[in-house]
Amino acid sequence: xxxxxxxxxxxxxxxxxxxxxVLRLVLELEGEVVRKCTPVMGYLHTGIxxxxxxxxxxxxxxxxxxxxxxxxxxxxxxxxxSVERLFGLEPPPRARYxxxxxxxxxxxxxxxxxxxxxxMDLNVSSVFxxxxxxxxxxxxxxEMISGQRMMPGYFRVGGLAEDLPDGFVAASRAWLDEMARRxxxxxxxxxxxxxxxERLEGVALLSPEDAIALGGTxxxxxxxxxxxxxxxxxxxxxxxxxxxxxxxxxxxxxxxRYRVRMEEMRQARRIALQALDRLPDGPxxxxxxxxxxxxxxxxxxSMEAVIHQFKLVSEGxxxxxxxxxxxxxxxxxxxxxxxxSDGSNRPVRVHARAPSFYNLQTLPAMVEGRxxxxxxxxxxxxxxxxxxxxx
Amino acid sequence: xxxxxxxxxxxxxxxxWDRLAARVERGGAVVEAPADVxxxxxRAARNRLGLDTCADxxxxxxxxxEPRFEVVYMLGRAGTGDRLMxxxxxxxxxxxxxxATAVYRGAGFPEREVYDMFGVVFDGHPDLRRILMPDDWExxxxxxDFSLFEEPxxxxxxxxxxxxxxxxxxxxxxxxxxxxxxxxx
Numbered sequence: 267x268x269x270x271x272x273x274x275x276x277x278x279x280x281x282x283x284x285x286x287x288v289l290r291l292v293l294e295l296e297g298e299v300v301r302k303c304t305p306v307m308g309y310l311h312t313g314i315x316x317x318x319x320x321x322x323x324x325x326x327x328x329x330x331x332x333x334x335x336x337x338x339x340x341x342x343x344x345x346x347x348s349v350e351r352l353f354g355l356e357p358p359p360r361a362r363y364x365x366x367x368x369x370x371x372x373x374x375x376x377x378x379x380x381x382x383x384x385x386m387d388l389n390v391s392s393v394f395x396x397x398x399x400x401x402x403x404x405x406x407x408x409e410m411i412s413g414q415r416m417m418p419g420y421f422r423v424g425g426l427a428e429d430l431p432d433g434f435v436a437a438s439r440a441w442l443d444e445m446a447r448r449x450x451x452x453x454x455x456x457x458x459x460x461x462x463x464e465r466l467e468g469v470a471l472l473s474p475e476d477a478i479a480l481g482g483t484x485x486x487x488x489x490x491x492x493x494x495x496x497x498x499x500x501x502x503x504x505x506x507x508x509x510x511x512x513x514x515x516x517x518x519x520x521x522x523r524y525r526v527r528m529e530e531m532r533q534a535r536r537i538a539l540q541a542l543d544r545l546p547d548g549p550x551x552x553x554x555x556x557x558x559x560x561x562x563x564x565x566x567x568s569m570e571a572v573i574h575q576f577k578l579v580s581e582g583x584x585x586x587x588x589x590x591x592x593x594x595x596x597x598x599x600x601x602x603x604x605x606x607s608d609g610s611n612r613p614v615r616v617h618a619r620a621p622s623f624y625n626l627q628t629l630p631a632m633v634e635g636r637x638x639x640x641x642x643x644x645x646x647x648x649x650x651x652x653x654x655x656x657x
Numbered sequence: 658x659x660x661x662x663x664x665x666x667x668x669x670x671x672x673x674w675d676r677l678a679a680r681v682e683r684g685g686a687v688v689e690a691p692a693d694v695x696x697x698x699x700r701a702a703r704n705r706l707g708l709d710t711c712a713d714x715x716x717x718x719x720x721x722x723e724p725r726f727e728v729v730y731m732l733g734r735a736g737t738g739d740r741l742m743x744x745x746x747x748x749x750x751x752x753x754x755x756x757a758t759a760v761y762r763g764a765g766f767p768e769r770e771v772y773d774m775f776g777v778v779f780d781g782h783p784d785l786r787r788i789l790m791p792d793d794w795e796x797x798x799x800x801x802d803f804s805l806f807e808e809p810x811x812x813x814x815x816x817x818x819x820x821x822x823x824x825x826x827x828x829x830x831x832x833x834x835x836x837x838x839x840x841x842x
Contacts, residue, residue: 308789315774316798320805321824351683478709478735481763492735499738581827590683591731591742593712604729606717609829615717615799619731624713627766656789 273301278641280309286383286645287652289626298637303630310656318616322582323349323423326616330603331417333618334654336379338408339365339372340596342421344618347502347592348603349423352585353557359546361425362504367541368411368420370534371438374445375404376597377527377534377649381452384524384646388465393452400448403441410434423583424558425551439542442535449531457528466521470632470644473518480631481624484599485530486648489523491516496595503594508537520647527649530597557583582611591619598622598649622654664706664741671701687742692754695745699730699760702741708732711761712740716747716771720801724748726777730757747777756782774799 279290288309294302314333318326330345331338343365350357357365382397405415410431412418420427456462472482477490487494495512497505513529515522551558559578560571587609593602599621606615625648632644664686665679677698678689690698702708712731719725730743747754756779757764768779769788776797779785787794796803 308787308791311789313798316803316805319801325824354683479762481711481713481766483712487735494735499736500740581825584827584829587829588682589717591685591713591729593733593740600712602713602731604713604715604731611827612824617713617715617717619713619715623766623770624763627763 271296276638280306283387286650287655289645289650289652289655291629291641291645293638293641295638298639300633300636300638300641303633303641305626305629307626307652307655310652312657314657315616315618318613320612322611323585323613324578324582326613327419327421328417330618331419332653333620333657334596334598334601334622334651335416336651337372337376337597338416338418339368339420340376340594340601342418343369343503344592344594344596344601345603346421346423347594348590348605349585351590351592352588352605352607353423353583354586355424355552355554355557357425357552358549359504360429360548361550363541363545364426364430364550365421366504366508367438367538367545368408370538370541371404371407371442373534373597374531374538375401377531378404380527380597380646380649381524384649385456385462387642387646388462390456390462393455396448396452400445403444407434407438407441410437422551422558424554425549429550435542435545438538442538442542445531445535449528449535453528457525463521465643466519466524466647467517468519468521469636469640470520470523470647471518472628472632476631477518477628480628482599482628483621483624484595484597485523485526486599486625486628488512488514488526489647490518496593496600500593502592505537508540510537520643523647523649584609584611589615593619596621598651598654599625618654618657620654620657622648622650622652626650626655664739667706668698668701668741671705672698685740685742687744689744689746692745692747695743696755696757696760698743699732699757702732702743703760706734706739706741708734708739708741710735711757711763711767714757714764714767714771716775716777716799718775718799718801724752726752726775728754728771728777732761752777753780754778755780756785758782773797776800 274295276293276295278293280288290306292304293300314329318329330341334341378397378401382394385393408418409415412420472490474490474492477487493512493514498512510533513526515525555574560574564571585607587607589606591602591604593600601621602619604617605613608614633641673694676691676694680687710733712733714730716726716728719727724746726747728745728747732741745754756768768782771777772785773787773790774797
């Protein structure tokens with residue numbers, strides 16, 4: 267029988283349970299082996315960057331929440347870092363600590379989603395249920411603090427919308443205590459599980475050179491042995507005041523990325539506990555009436571406060587003309603906003619540097635020359651958020 | 658904030674410095690390069706300064722100024738806080754710039770995005786296609802003259818508005834009470 271060398275072109279997605287959204291991969295297969303992988307995206311493109319040009323900075327917080335929708339607090343952190351650098355503003359210490367607390371708890375919740383969804387892709391569905399159960403408790407905390415389970419809109423330029431509600435510190439401490447046990451439990455359940463290791467070890471290999479050259483960041487880069495964490499190399503928002511380690515694994519495979527994220531959950535817990543222990547007192551937003559809304563109580567007594575409130579709500583704030591880019595570390599990697607202001611109440615240009623967009627660029631290097639079944643592992647291991655890819 | 662003057666000093670001997678405009682803006686090192694020396698600057702940044710990552714490429718529309726499009730390259734070095742922002746103006750219609758893919762492999766996706774959104778053509782890019790918009794889309798949506806419209810709704814007497822009518826534009830330094838002007842087109 268003559269052998270054929272014909273290749274088969276297979277569309278994986280856009281509707282596929284393991285693409286974590288609407289991602290289409292055009293795979294050229296030679297038997298079971300992937301010869302070429304072409305990601306096709308844009309199915310979730312909502313024109314957020316265009317929309318932001320016709321809205322005030324305050325209104326845009328609503329939109330940035332929807333980009334990386336599993337890490338809303340980290341997303342708001344990134345946007346506000348850039349806008350605050352335009353103003354040259356620094357939020358008060360209490361606001362900085364609460365921001366870091368929320369970002370790190372959100373990092374745990376986001377990695378839980380990675381773990382659950384990634385495990386479910388490999389048919390370990392019980393882990394998915396456990397992880398979502400834990401994440402649910404973070405969503406309750408988010409609801410407590412902002413009224414919203416997702417898309418909280420809690421950060422403001424110069425600080426926060428409101429101070430912590432009563433009982434929040436105790437509730438978040440209780441969740442973090444519980445998470446310590448739960449993370450160890452997942453570790454015991456998976457790390458030495460033969461099936462889990464065989465499915466992940468040596469799969470979706472990404473060399474450090476490819477990871478750097480293709481713009482991979484976050485756990486994708488750290489799983490390839492590069493110790494690069496924006497919180498350490500370019501500290502922002504007060505991270506320099508916290509003790510934490512940057513987990514690095516040299517395996518370059520899906521298992522290394524899994525190990526990095528497991529350890530990152532523990533480190534995020536460590537940072538969050540430090541923030542709770544050392545939470546300073548004081549205001550949660552700057553006392554600048556051209557940027558921050560006046561306190562509610564002042565409106566009843568002061569005409570100026572009413573005018574400022576009216577101007578800020580109807581017109582918004584005017585950052586000085588100029589442009590800025592501040593990198594931050596989201597659960598998926600480097601997230602930064604490039605913001606151009608002409609001094610008016612609306613940005614001229616807002617661009618989100620999306621970690622998932624660049625991590626997706628590393629995907630072909632991970633799967634080409636490997637079996638088709640490994641594509642599912644590779645997509646799960648980069649923890650893709652399509653809202654972040656497509657914006 | 659890291660001191661970024663040193664990175665400019667390290668770059669100086671390796672590039673045609675008198676053709677560049679370098680400054681430190683809000684704590685970040687910025688180099689403006691004319692289109693014809695852009696690749697030389699990127700190569701020097703990569704090979705001489707060790708800036709091995711192209712963290713991001715984006716652009717913005719400077720309408721009504723000419724040339725309209727400023728493409729921004731954000732370079733970095735993995736494992737360190739070294740950062741350099743390189744900027745180049747793309748002139749002509751369609752605006753053109755040499756592709757950075759020969760220097761930074763990771764420029765593939767972001768240059769496609771800039772082409773998709775602004776119509777900037779990167780000469781030498783191996784696969785310059787739209788990336789986020791549909792393949793048959795006409796126009797480049799992030800250009801400032803590509804207007805947004807509200808979706809028509811079937812209410813009697815409802816006329817679709819452009820968002821600039823919903824949120825008034827207040828130019829820089831507008832005195833209190835003014836505003837609602839048409840933004841520059």
